[in-house]
Amino acid sequence: MNTNVIFTYLPEYTEAFVLTIRIAWLGIAIAFGVGIISAFVLYFKIPTLSAIVKIYIELFRNTPLLVQLFFIYFGLPRIGINISAETCGIFGLGLLGGAYMAESIRSGLDTVSESQIKSASALGMTRLQIFRFVIFPQAVSVSIPALLANVIFLLKETSVFSAISLMDLMFTAKDLIGLYYNTVECLLLLVVFYCLMLLPVSIIGGYVEKKVRFGMFGV
Amino acid sequence: MSDVLRIENLEKRYEDSIVLDDINITVKKGEVVVIVGPSGCGKSTLLRCLNGLEKIQEGSVVLEDQIVNPVSKNQEKVREKIGMVFQTYDLFPHMTILQNVMLAPLKVKKRNKQDVQTEALELLDRVGLLSKKDKYPRQLSGGQKQRVAIVRALIMHPEVLLLDEITAALDPEMVREVLDVVLSLAKEGRTMVIVTHEMQFAKAVADRVIFLDGGKIIEEGSSKEIFEHPKTDRLKTFLKSFTYDEQ
Numbered sequence: 001m002n003t004n005v006i007f008t009y010l011p012e013y014t015e016a017f018v019l020t021i022r023i024a025w026l027g028i029a030i031a032f033g034v035g036i037i038s039a040f041v042l043y044f045k046i047p048t049l050s051a052i053v054k055i056y057i058e059l060f061r062n063t064p065l066l067v068q069l070f071f072i073y074f075g076l077p078r079i080g081i082n083i084s085a086e087t088c089g090i091f092g093l094g095l096l097g098g099a100y101m102a103e104s105i106r107s108g109l110d111t112v113s114e115s116q117i118k119s120a121s122a123l124g125m126t127r128l129q130i131f132r133f134v135i136f137p138q139a140v141s142v143s144i145p146a147l148l149a150n151v152i153f154l155l156k157e158t159s160v161f162s163a164i165s166l167m168d169l170m171f172t173a174k175d176l177i178g179l180y181y182n183t184v185e186c187l188l189l190l191v192v193f194y195c196l197m198l199l200p201v202s203i204i205g206g207y208v209e210k211k212v213r214f215g216m217f218g219v
Numbered sequence: 220m221s222d223v224l225r226i227e228n229l230e231k232r233y234e235d236s237i238v239l240d241d242i243n244i245t246v247k248k249g250e251v252v253v254i255v256g257p258s259g260c261g262k263s264t265l266l267r268c269l270n271g272l273e274k275i276q277e278g279s280v281v282l283e284d285q286i287v288n289p290v291s292k293n294q295e296k297v298r299e300k301i302g303m304v305f306q307t308y309d310l311f312p313h314m315t316i317l318q319n320v321m322l323a324p325l326k327v328k329k330r331n332k333q334d335v336q337t338e339a340l341e342l343l344d345r346v347g348l349l350s351k352k353d354k355y356p357r358q359l360s361g362g363q364k365q366r367v368a369i370v371r372a373l374i375m376h377p378e379v380l381l382l383d384e385i386t387a388a389l390d391p392e393m394v395r396e397v398l399d400v401v402l403s404l405a406k407e408g409r410t411m412v413i414v415t416h417e418m419q420f421a422k423a424v425a426d427r428v429i430f431l432d433g434g435k436i437i438e439e440g441s442s443k444e445i446f447e448h449p450k451t452d453r454l455k456t457f458l459k460s461f462t463y464d465e466q
Contacts, residue, residue, distance in 0.1 A: 118272055119309035119368075123323035123375060124299025133322060137313050 005185045009176060016172035017193050023089045023166070024158050024197075028151055030094025035101025040131070042102070043109045053102070060099035066160045068092050073164045085166045093154055100150045108143030109135060141212045148205040155198055169193050223248050223283060223410050224269065224379050230277035231261070231268060231434075238264050239434045242278070246379065249408040253421040253442070256431035257457060262414040265431065266383050269412060270301040282378060299327050302372030303381040306388050308364040310356040310371070316343070317352040320371050328375070335374070342370045346400050362393030366400055379410045386417060398424075418461050422446050430454045 038053045060068065073088045083091075112135045120130040140147075162171035173190040177183050224246040231239035239261045246252050254262050267273040269280055271290045280288040285297045310319050320339040324330045343349045346366040348359075356364055365385055372380060382401065386394045398420050405411065405424050415421055421428060421442065428445040430438040430453075438445060438454050449455045 115305065115307055115309045116311065119303075119305055120311075121295070122270060122272065122298065122301075122303040122305075123371070124295045124327045125323060126295050129326050133326060134311055138311075141313065 001184055001188075002182065005180075005182045006189060009182075009186065009189060012172050012176065013169065013189050013193055016167055016169045017197065019086075019166070020158050020161070020168040021197060023086060023161065023168070024093065024155050026090045027093025027158075028097055028154055030090065031097025031101050031150070031154060034094060034098025035105055038098060038102035039105035039109060042106050043131070043135075044127070056095075057099045057102055060096050061103070064160075065092060065096050065157050066163055068096060069160065069164050085161075085164045088164055089158075089161045089166050089168075093157065096157065097150060097154045100153070101147065104143045104146035104150060105139060107146070108139035108141075111142045112138045144209050144212060148201075148209065151205070152198060152201060155201065156194075159194075169197075221248050222246070223250075224412070225281045226269070226278070227281075228278035229265075229268060229275055229280065229288075231264060231273065232276045237434055239268065239275075242436060244429065244436075246410060246412060248410055250426045251405045251409075251411045251413065251424055252427050252429060253413045253415060253425035254429045254431055255415065255418070255421055255445075255457075256437075257460075260431045261434040262431055263383050266303070266381050266412065266414050269379075269381055270298055270303055272303075295327070299323070299375055300378045301381060302375055302377030302379070304365070304368045304372050304383065304385050306384040308356075308361070308368045308388075310364055310367055312356050315353050315355055316348065316359070316367050319356070319367060320374055323371070324374050338374060339370070342373055343367075346370055347396075360393060361389045362396045365389065365393075365397045369397075369400055369404075373404075379412065380404070382411060382413045382415070384414050384416065386415065386420075418446070418458070430457065432457070 038057065041049045041053045069088060069092045072083070072092055073085065076083060076088075116134055116138070117130055120134045121127075125133070158168055159170040161168045162174060165171065167175075169190060173186045177186045222245050224244075226242055226244040229239055229242040230237065242265060244252065254265065256262050264273055268275050268288055271280075271287050271294050273288075274290055275288050279286060282297060282300060285300075287297050287301065310316075311322070314322065317336070317339055320343065321332075321335050324335045324338075325332060340349060340352065343352055346369065348363060348366055348370075351359060351363060351367075356367070359367065368385075385401075386397055389397065394417065398417065401411070401413070401420075402424055413421070413424065423442075425442040428440060428442050429436055430445060430449075430451075432453050438449065438451050445454070446458065449458055
């Protein structure tokens with residue numbers, strides 16, 4: 001193994017790393033937004049919207065991200081909507097993640113007991129207030145392990161972005177291997193950078209999980 | 220004394236079975252009405268009908284001049300005037316004791332935070348739980364949680380307080396601390412409707428006792444009339460089930 005090669009490739013990898021993280025976090029932010037709204041719609045069984053959300057969730061959970069990206073990247077221009085590879089990556093990840101987040105939050109919402117809702121409504125709170133102050137915070141704390149698993153899953157899913165020629169970590173590695181055949185070094189760097197991206201999430205996540213998990217209030 | 224709560228010809232059905240049948244009760248200001256009866260007689264259901272948590276099929280529940288039941292769209296507006304404490308306390312586990320108490324006055328009544336906090340601390344002090352204000356519900360005993368639940372209802376300044384078997388889930392040695400609080404509320408003239416299995420307590424606190432069986436009011440009177448001179452056989456049998464004298 002040639003250590004000099006590793007150092008020469010560092011700038012390329014760093015650039016790809018920054019791009020991957022930018023797309024990933026924007027996508028994950030969208031995923032949280034979409035997930036919370038979808039879970040809200042399902043929880044309150046809002047007519048028509050519920051049906052749409054259900055179809056959306058099933059569609060996106062049961063197709064691979066690669067296929068979704070192809071649809072968005074190559075399909076939308078055909079109906080006259082042109083978007084950049086980066087925007088495509090962000091929204092692709094956001095929509096895929098939204099479906100998973102929605103299910104995780106919904107399962108958390110279901111764990112909040114009927115008696116909590118009764119005692120809150122006995123205090124004169126509206127349905128929206130009950131959702132915001134009583135149900136949602138408890139649901140999120142229950143859902144944290146699942147949400148965290150989703151975040152890690154989505155960060156790893158970024159590796160398919162190379163298929164729509166985004167210069168992410170995977171693309172860079174494949175590109176450099178193709179050019180110079182330093183396969184071992186390139187793959188090693190790939191592993192290191194993915195770990196660099198994911199380890200902090202696991203560590204901070206584990207800490208947050210301990211802090212706010214349901215039933216742990218006040219320990 | 221003026222009427223606070225009027226229940227007229229109330230009927231509650233689940234599909235074909237009648238749970239509550241032709242209930243008529245008028246609660247005056249400052250009056251403590253205790254509802255007793257065997258399990259499954261509809262006591263708790265009746266209490267939940269009184270703040271609109273349960274829908275009714277016939278009749279009406281009116282608080283002063285506002286209709287509580289049949290349930291209308293702006294139910295929250297009238298419900299905040301009716302405090303309710305449940306058997307299972309149902310404090311919000313993700314909030315501290317002080318936050319639990321302050322949530323409704325801040326969000327529902329949109330009161331000033333400073334005022335609410337001052338009042339919350341006073342009320343917690345009154346039930347002897349000031350030192351627990353920053354604890355979470357799971358760090359408190361059942362009796363302490365139930366006292367917090369009472370404070371959480373009181374801070375909304377309800378016209379009437381509904382207590383639904385509030386000592387039923389407590390260990391025997393904690394029953395007293397909760398009932399003492401209720402007794403002091405009765406003394407200061409709070410209007411209350413109480414469902415309980417504690418007959419000694421009912422005797423001590425009630426201005427009027429209602430005996431409910433099979434969804435109907437069987438007997439009604441002062442606590443002396445009900446506990447010492449029961450008229451109907453059903454009430455006599457019911458009261459006997461609480462004593463352990465040789466037959």
